[in-house]
Amino acid sequence: MRRSVSGRTCSEVVVGVVAKKTRGQKKKKRIGKGSRECKRCHTHHGLIRSYGINMCRRCFRETAEKMGFRKYN
Numbered sequence: 001m002r003r004s005v006s007g008r009t010c011s012e013v014v015v016g017v018v019a020k021k022t023r024g025q026k027k028k029k030r031i032g033k034g035s036r037e038c039k040r041c042h043t044h045h046g047l048i049r050s051y052g053i054n055m056c057r058r059c060f061r062e063t064a065e066k067m068g069f070r071k072y073n
């Protein structure tokens with residue numbers, strides 16, 4: 001492997017990612033599929049949670065381009 005991106009060490013990058021994941025839970029514990037839903041159509045099916053998208057796959061398909069995602073193939 002060559003040097004890491006932008007001269008940062010690996011450990012610095014990992015710390016940055018972990019810090020982003022901190023989330024405050026004020027309400028009572030909500031676990032399972034019912035705790036999260038698509039923020040656009042409020043379904044529980046096919047949710048995409050990565051990168052804080054929190055949308056179902058259908059809504060994501062429709063809004064991805066506006067959000068700045070591009071299709072590669």
Ligand SMILES: [Zn+2]
Pocket residue numbers: 038039040041042043055056057058059060
């Ligand atoms: Zn949806």
